[in-house]
Ligand SMILES: Cc1cc2nc3c(=O)[nH]c(=O)nc-3n(C[C@H](O)[C@H](O)[C@H](O)COP(=O)(O)OP(=O)(O)OC[C@H]3O[C@@H](n4cnc5c(N)ncnc54)[C@H](O)[C@@H]3O)c2cc1C
């Protein structure tokens with residue numbers, strides 16, 4: 001099993017990579033912190049990975065996406081699964097008042113994924129096989145006051161993946177949208193955690209299961225599908241007054 | 245946020261820091277220090293307030309394996325790696341953890357800080373006896389290597405030192421080679437305390453040994469118990485089967501565990517074991533971690549939680565002392581209903597490690613007002629018999645009782661002062677015990 005993980009040092013990515021390592025997968029990792037990549041590589045080898053290689057890249061710079069993916073393709077020869085995990089949770093207030101900050105966040109959470117998917121689609125089409133999975137968020141399901149910049153970027157990716165799924169169907173390539181709810185990871189270290197929070201390990205478990213089963217959209221945990229469906233049912237004249 | 249140990253008592257409001265990398269942990273200290281006194285926290289499986297403070301620093305993201313030599317069985321990993329994860333990695337290579345506590349959900353850092361013991365203490369010593377070295381982050385921001393040869397004082401104070409010397413970042417551990425992860429178990433019924441202790445003494449060759457003791461039995465059958473002896477099977481599969489796990493989703497009403505239900509339960513268990521065939525072959529996890537597949541079983545004691553009273557008494561006074569303690573407990577209305585008895589081998593040189601040659605007994609008590617005077621009474625009996633309490637289980641011992649039972653505490657404080665002159669590492673427990681201000 002040959003797996004490419006992008007944003008590999010994120011908590012959710014790490015937990016997913018460990019599950020694949022236990023299955024003796026061949027892994028290729030892309031992330032921006034080399035020290036962490038070196039450590040993760042050793043960790044995954046000890047946990048059973050067949051082989052691990054990596055490429056250091058700040059993903060906000062689209063120019064190098066092609067080069068990074070070419071390295072991945074050469075290293076793995078064929079890519080069975082590509083899992084896109086990087087993301088950043090910006091401060092909403094700052095982004096609302098500073099377009100440049102908003103643009104940067106939309107770039108990392110949205111455009112950078114679309115750039116990677118563009119390149120990956122070429123690889124997968126050539127292979128006539130593969131699974132492309134990207135982590136978006138329940139935040140993309142409806143624009144809410146506390147995080148609609150992040151939400152807008154995530155929903156851009158979700159919409160893009162829906163279309164891409166159809167396009168790649170004929171090429172035997174499967175596309176999965178993973179929508180976690182609230183995850184207790186470094187991204188959310190400043191939040192008070194309650195009942196609705198899950199661990200990166202649980203999310204990873206569901207990602208791997210979703211990929212195994214070739215699901216289309218995976219809400220993690222599953223109850224977020226119901227929560228978000230409910231949130232989407234709230235009439236706009238009420239919703240616009242809610243600060244949730 | 246609200247934090248508590250495994251006993252769910254005491255609960256405190258604390259700031260929880262969860263730095264994602266070693267580097268970000270290091271940045272919290274030294275000249276850039278922003279936080280006040282704090283304590284490390286691993287998996288929060290200590291029962292009381294050992295890992296509680298106003299600021300708590302989690303090792304959760306120090307969860308990488310760093311080096312593993314599958315020939316020599318030496319492994320280096322982050323302090324936040326859990327015992328369960330360790331087993332998953334080493335078992336396929338034919339290795340096993342040198343010492344296991346009663347749950348696989350502890351962290352390696354917590355295992356070192358409490359110098360935990362297993363059911364094989366009489367044969368293999370405690371966890372730190374198998375720790376070759378570790379790196380320790382001091383409050384100055386410096387990371388030092390500690391082993392028996394290098395920074396020896398820091399090693400002896402940190403092993404069993406309950407997080408008070410610094411943050412353990414990673415550790416190198418010697419593993420045991422095993423023939424199989426399946427366990428050959430012999431379970432022997434003992435009619436009373438003397439019978440049980442005789443059987444323990446006679447079976448010291450068994451690698452693993454512990455007894456379940458029925459605390460509700462009185463009079464002639466005081467101390468009736470089931471002794472579980474075990475060795476690894478000579479051969480057999482290396483991969484365990486996975487078990488179904490259940491979970492206690494929220495605190496049950498406080499009347500859930502009462503005297504009647506406990507008595508029925510104990511009788512049922514006792515009868516069940518009496519008729520079991522010996523030996524039986526079991527998965528390692530059902531022998532070592534019988535409670536792990538009921539997640540959050542600590543919630544069974546209700547929202548106020550519970551306390552564990554685990555002590556050790558020297559062999560010379562243990563029979564008499566334990567009988568006295570069991571008598572007091574069985575006559576009180578607030579009894580523990582099951583307890584675990586086991587024999588320890590010799591103590592090591594670590595300054596605050598719990599195990600010393602003798603017998604250890606662990607009793608659980610629901611948290612209710614009458615428990616505190618009862619436990620103080622037990623403390624008196626304990627001290628009179630030369631015993632001591634386990635810090636990893638403690639949430640209420642007094643400073644006097646601690647200092648009387650741990651004669652090395654002064655030496656420990658001296659070393660702590662050199663390692664942590666700013667007195668940064670402080671827990672609610674260390675303040676209560678007079679180990680820190
Ligand atoms: C069901 C159950 C069964 C148990 N059985 C046994 C048993 O058989 N034998 C036994 O000895 N113990 C046993 N224990 C107790 C347990 O092994 C110890 O409390 C152990 O310390 C828990 O590890 P933890 O990672 O949860 O640590 P925590 O509870 O999070 O912390 C415990 C102590 O370790 C310190 N610490 C944690 N991580 C670090 C670090 N990185 N650096 C410095 N200090 C650190 C903390 O400051 C604290 O003082 C049992 C506990 C439970 C819940």
Ligand SMILES: NC(=O)c1ccc[n+]([C@@H]2O[C@H](COP(=O)([O-])OP(=O)(O)OC[C@H]3O[C@@H](n4cnc5c(N)ncnc54)[C@H](OP(=O)(O)O)[C@@H]3O)[C@@H](O)[C@H]2O)c1
Nearest residue numbers: 009010011012058059060085086087137180182183185187
């Ligand atoms: N946590 C949640 O509640 C939650 C909920 C829904 C969805 N998600 C999504 O889940 C995914 C994983 O997040 P997580 O929870 O695991 O958080 P995390 O551990 O903070 O991971 C985020 C990762 O993104 C990386 N990253 C950010 N900007 C980057 C850039 N420009 N170039 C390269 N890497 C970059 C970060 O790298 P560094 O480590 O180098 O900073 C980090 O590894 C994200 O897409 C997130 O949006 C999270």
